[in-house]
Amino acid sequence: MKKFKLSILAAIAITGLVFTGCSSDDDAPTIVNEEEVITTLSVTLVPTAGGNTITLVSRDLDGDGPDAPVVTVSGNLAANATYTGAVAVLNETETPADNITLEVVEEDLEHQFFFTVGGGLNITTDGFNLDSEGNILGTTFNVTTGAASSGTYTVALVHEPTKPNTGVADAGGETDIEVTFNVTIQ
Amino acid sequence: MRTYLCMILLCSAMVAKSQDCSYTLSGKIIDLHDNTVLPGATLIMIGEGKTVESDIDGKYLFSNLCDGSYSLQVYHPNCETQIFKVKVSGNTERNFKLEHHLEELNAITLRASIFGSKTKTNFEQKVTEKQLDRFSSASLGEVLNTLSGVSSLNTGNAVVKPIINGVHSSRVVVMNNGVRMEDQEWGAEHAPSIDVNAIGNITLIKGAGALKYSGDAVGGIIVTEASKVPVKDTIYGKTNVTAATNGRGGAITSTLTKSYANGWYGSIQGTLRRFGDYEAPDYILSNTGNFERSISGRVGINRFEYGVEAYYSFFKNEIGILRASHIGGASDQVRAINSGTPLIIRDFTYDIDAPRQDVTHHLFKVRGFKNFKNLGKVTLQYDFQQNERLEFDVRRSSNDDDRASLDLALTSQTLRLDLDTDNTDLFNLKTGLMAQYQKNVADPSTGVRRLIPDYERFNLGLYGVADVSITDNFLVEVGGRFDYFHIDAQKFYRSSFWEDRNYDELFPDIVVEEFSNQILTNPKLNFSNVSATFGTRYTFNDSYKLYANYSLASRAPNPSELFSEGLHHSASRIELGDLRFDSEIAHKVSVTLQKQGKTFGFSVNPFVNFINNFIIIEPTEIRQTIRGNFQVWEYRQTKATLLGVDIDASVTFNDNWNFYHQFSLVKGYDETLDLPLIDMPPVNTMNGLVYQNKELKNLLVELQSEYTFRQNEFPDNNFQAFIPETDSFELVDVSTPPDAYHLLHLHTNADFSLSKNSTLNVGLSVTNIFDTNYRNYLNRLRYYADDLGRNISINLKITY
Numbered sequence: 001m002k003k004f005k006l007s008i009l010a011a012i013a014i015t016g017l018v019f020t021g022c023s024s025d026d027d028a029p030t031i032v033n034e035e036e037v038i039t040t041l042s043v044t045l046v047p048t049a050g051g052n053t054i055t056l057v058s059r060d061l062d063g064d065g066p067d068a069p070v071v072t073v074s075g076n077l078a079a080n081a082t083y084t085g086a087v088a089v090l091n092e093t094e095t096p097a098d099n100i101t102l103e104v105v106e107e108d109l110e111h112q113f114f115f116t117v118g119g120g121l122n123i124t125t126d127g128f129n130l131d132s133e134g135n136i137l138g139t140t141f142n143v144t145t146g147a148a149s150s151g152t153y154t155v156a157l158v159h160e161p162t163k164p165n166t167g168v169a170d171a172g173g174e175t176d177i178e179v180t181f182n183v184t185i186q
Numbered sequence: 187m188r189t190y191l192c193m194i195l196l197c198s199a200m201v202a203k204s205q206d207c208s209y210t211l212s213g214k215i216i217d218l219h220d221n222t223v224l225p226g227a228t229l230i231m232i233g234e235g236k237t238v239e240s241d242i243d244g245k246y247l248f249s250n251l252c253d254g255s256y257s258l259q260v261y262h263p264n265c266e267t268q269i270f271k272v273k274v275s276g277n278t279e280r281n282f283k284l285e286h287h288l289e290e291l292n293a294i295t296l297r298a299s300i301f302g303s304k305t306k307t308n309f310e311q312k313v314t315e316k317q318l319d320r321f322s323s324a325s326l327g328e329v330l331n332t333l334s335g336v337s338s339l340n341t342g343n344a345v346v347k348p349i350i351n352g353v354h355s356s357r358v359v360v361m362n363n364g365v366r367m368e369d370q371e372w373g374a375e376h377a378p379s380i381d382v383n384a385i386g387n388i389t390l391i392k393g394a395g396a397l398k399y400s401g402d403a404v405g406g407i408i409v410t411e412a413s414k415v416p417v418k419d420t421i422y423g424k425t426n427v428t429a430a431t432n433g434r435g436g437a438i439t440s441t442l443t444k445s446y447a448n449g450w451y452g453s454i455q456g457t458l459r460r461f462g463d464y465e466a467p468d469y470i471l472s473n474t475g476n477f478e479r480s481i482s483g484r485v486g487i488n489r490f491e492y493g494v495e496a497y498y499s500f501f502k503n504e505i506g507i508l509r510a511s512h513i514g515g516a517s518d519q520v521r522a523i524n525s526g527t528p529l530i531i532r533d534f535t536y537d538i539d540a541p542r543q544d545v546t547h548h549l550f551k552v553r554g555f556k557n558f559k560n561l562g563k564v565t566l567q568y569d570f571q572q573n574e575r576l577e578f579d580v581r582r583s584s585n586d587d588d589r590a591s592l593d594l595a596l597t598s599q600t601l602r603l604d605l606d607t608d609n610t611d612l613f614n615l616k617t618g619l620m621a622q623y624q625k626n627v628a629d630p631s632t633g634v635r636r637l638i639p640d641y642e643r644f645n646l647g648l649y650g651v652a653d654v655s656i657t658d659n660f661l662v663e664v665g666g667r668f669d670y671f672h673i674d675a676q677k678f679y680r681s682s683f684w685e686d687r688n689y690d691e692l693f694p695d696i697v698v699e700e701f702s703n704q705i706l707t708n709p710k711l712n713f714s715n716v717s718a719t720f721g722t723r724y725t726f727n728d729s730y731k732l733y734a735n736y737s738l739a740s741r742a743p744n745p746s747e748l749f750s751e752g753l754h755h756s757a758s759r760i761e762l763g764d765l766r767f768d769s770e771i772a773h774k775v776s777v778t779l780q781k782q783g784k785t786f787g788f789s790v791n792p793f794v795n796f797i798n799n800f801i802i803i804e805p806t807e808i809r810q811t812i813r814g815n816f817q818v819w820e821y822r823q824t825k826a827t828l829l830g831v832d833i834d835a836s837v838t839f840n841d842n843w844n845f846y847h848q849f850s851l852v853k854g855y856d857e858t859l860d861l862p863l864i865d866m867p868p869v870n871t872m873n874g875l876v877y878q879n880k881e882l883k884n885l886l887v888e889l890q891s892e893y894t895f896r897q898n899e900f901p902d903n904n905f906q907a908f909i910p911e912t913d914s915f916e917l918v919d920v921s922t923p924p925d926a927y928h929l930l931h932l933h934t935n936a937d938f939s940l941s942k943n944s945t946l947n948v949g950l951s952v953t954n955i956f957d958t959n960y961r962n963y964l965n966r967l968r969y970y971a972d973d974l975g976r977n978i979s980i981n982l983k984i985t986y
Contacts, residue, residue, distance in 0.1 A: 029640045029676050031701055035633035036582050038812060060812035062703065064753040064760050066686040068810045093703065103583055110584060118913035154910035156517075156814075159582060162530075168911055169521060172529035175514030176582065178814035180910055 040090040045083040058179040076186040083143040113138030114156045121151030135163040150184040207252040227262040228416040263414040323428040323437035334848040335832035337867035340965040341375035344476040350406035352852040356744040357404035365569040368598035372744035379547035381480040383439040386413025401667040401717030402741035404772040415451040424985040432977035435461030456481040462536040467957040467975035472532040473509040492556040501547040506538040515814025516907030540578040562607035593629035617650040641675035659725040671713040715740035733778040743767040772797040788835035800826035825857040848872040862899035869895040884937040897923040927960035949981035
């Protein structure tokens with residue numbers, strides 16, 4: 001009786017192990033294409049008085065992989081000029097590219113673009129578009145240039161910031177994008 | 187001839203029942219190891235229907251006996267059940283010695299005995315249960331934290347992972363009720379999936395010596411066992427309710443056990459635990475609530491010659507991770523660190539939002555044993571475990587908040603066959619084999635690349651451990667184990683990483699398919715590991731014992747170390763594993779001198795652990811991404827040395843007052859780079875004063891002081907990052923350990939008798955009495971927020 005019990009136990013256990021052991025399927029797992037990834041940020045600056053449109057683009061096709069983003073600035077900004085600006089964020093790993101700007105605008109309360117100037121660049125950014133509660137969203141804006149100079153122009157997209165805020169420093173949340181462009185005003 | 191005589195005597199005794207059957211058999215139940223008495227042992231007089239229990243002093247008494255021979259079966263929760271033959275002639279006195287379950291020569295078994303009023307082991311077991319009850323609303327890691335040599339790696343306050351002698355995660359093995367927990371323990375923010383209320387007692391072995399369980403416990407093994415069920419007709423249970431101010435929550439747990447004199451028993455247990463946001467002294471730690479549910483049941487029959495038990499447990503834990511810790515790149519890190527307070531503080535809530543973890547663990551076990559006369563005890567065990575881990579990150583689109591970013595299901599099945607020969611008092615052999623099949627499935631519907639790939643793992647193990655008593659006082663133990671692992675994984679690599687790492691030249695054979703920016707590969711890895719132990723135990727002067735042990739542990743690299751490749755949100759860094767890793771080999775030598783006595787007891791346990799191919803993760807570069815700059819941390823193998831000492835001591839002043847002391851020190855060095863190792867527990871010491879009064883409702887008042895020094899040896903992993911707002915490069919200080927801190931805790935409890943069989947135990951605890959602000963070096967979220975503030979909790983326990 002006792003031996004019987006033990007052997008039944010053994011039999012159940014072994015069959016269980018063997019069965020599941022053998023049922024291992026060799027089907028290849030499905031590929032996961034990162035859905036949340038943002039590969040590209042582009043800033044378009046259109047001069048209000050006519051002239052060349054300037055685009056600033058950062059493209060990082062491997063996301064957090066080892067390849068660094070490719071940053072391009074199409075040309076120099078004119079001195080003492082005004083531009084209307086617009087930001088677009090894309091996921092270019094998909095074809096056609098997924099326009100994430102639409103998503104940002106749709107969830108405007110949870111996003112904000114920040115524009116930071118560094119290194120003596122004579123630029124002011126203002127006239128931001130607002131979210132549904134009247135706080136800054138910043139997908140469109142105005143840029144006013146001053147005297148000839150050069151420096152950095154950083155564009156950041158913060159997710160779930162504290163609104164309103166006085167800048168990135170007290171916005172909290174987390175940075176989804178942060179790109180620093182080297183810009184010259186001529 | 188003698189047996190005939192005996193039988194005649196026996197028969198005559200039976201026949202002559204009417205003559206004089208008023209004799210008694212009495213004595214004590216004694217722990218074979220240290221000669222301390224064992225209370226709560228059950229003694230069954232086979233065939234006579236008499237059952238008694240040993241009292242607080244280990245004494246038992248059978249009365250109304252006739253002269254003659256009797257068979258006694260003696261049980262104790264901590265010990266192997268044994269049968270003794272006793273000859274009663276007149277009032278007879280006889281003591282019985284019981285052997286522990288674990289022959290843990292290599293390391294001293296620590297059982298919080300220091301909380302007792304005397305340094306006798308008889309208090310140890312009881313206090314362990316009490317200790318666990320006191321922690322009924324805490325996690326396993328927090329309970330273990332009270333032992334010397336154990337600290338914890340925390341992620342916030344709900345994820346508490348034990349660190350033993352400086353190492354953690356895959357280097358610490360948890361044996362839950364005879365089953366090795368396979369709960370994705372490789373992750374630094376993965377806490378053990380065990381409800382402390384389902385545990386009867388915990389044994390800690392600080393070394394790899396318990397080869398029966400595993401050969402890869404570089405740090406140590408934690409063995410939890412369910413409480414033993416007495417063989418008698420009875421029903422009993424307990425209910426424990428805790429309410430706490432910090433987190434504004436509590437826990438309720440209940441256990442009910444029914445047993446029969448024929449050996450059958452059944453037990454069911456369940457726990458509910460719910461906490462909202464915890465609080466630091468100055469602010470709410472937003473999104474740190476947790477919700478734990480667990481239930482377990484077992485049914486079985488336990489006889490001396492054979493036994494069968496089936497056990498099932500379900501554990502589910504939802505844990506909120508501090509919202510302010512979920513950040514982007516280096517600029518966010520600088521802001522968070524410089525801020526001093528969390529950048530996100532919201533109103534108190536019980537809601538648990540992203541980032542959060544949702545872990546479910548199923549464990550089913552069936553175990554049978556049989557004692558063979560000339561062979562010993564043969565045990566066969568099968569277990570099935572499924573661990574499902576969901577991690578929810580803050581998603582870009584709030585519609586996706588209920589969609590996990592990580593969804594891993596790990597299924598393990600293990601078959602074990604063990605033989606424990608127990609033929610003579612002098613020589614004992616334990617041997618066995620195990621086979622395990624494990625499968626990990628990462629759900630692709632997360633829309634996030636798999637952190638850990640799909641894989642299958644096979645493990646075959648074979649072990650043997652023998653001990654020989656050379657003299658009464660001197661015992662030698664030798665053991666060996668061999669493990670074979672085969673891992674068959676299906677891993678997608680990013681093409682850019684694949685080439686950057688030169689894997690395209692090193693492993694062209696494993697490529698299965700190339701996609702536009704990813705490569706599917708099929709790595710097949712084999713590891714053959716040898717582990718061994720050699721130890722001695724020497725007893726002298728009755729109260730002194732010297733343990734010395736050498737253990738060799740080999741650990742195959744875990745999936746995270748092999749396959750990681752991507753951004754780790756909670757750490758704000760990119761983590762990279764390496765396919766080329768070999769097994770980690772650890773040589774640990776530890777010596778323990780132990781003294782036990784009625785007034786003064788201590789143990790001193792120095793150790794040194796030389797580890798070859800020690801796998802560490804460390805920063806290598808700053809990587810630019812469109813999301814900002816991130817530090818890249820790569821796993822690397824090196825030669826490491828860990829050394830330290832653990833000290834326990836206690837002094838009993840009188841029946842009411844005692845004092846205890848605990849001290850743990852560990853130092854770890856990377857020998858290749860000649861640098862200290864990261865995340866080494868700082869020196870810490872715990873001291874307590876206990877007042878106990880048996881006459882006054884068993885009142886216990888304990889004042890505990892916990893002092894943690896500042897870690898002064900650490901590698902400098904700081905880096906510079908460009909911060910646009912300040913238009914400058916700033917130092918990102920991720921290395922500097924926080925300052926030393928001192929915490930005071932108070933604990934009181936008392937027993938109130940409700941009826942003959944039921945007792946109410948009322949406990950009141952205050953932790954961090956002075957609401958001290960502090961940060962813990964071993965808390966991964968220390969950059970973002972202070973640790974917990976004051977907590978007042980009330981605990982009601984009813985036993986019935």
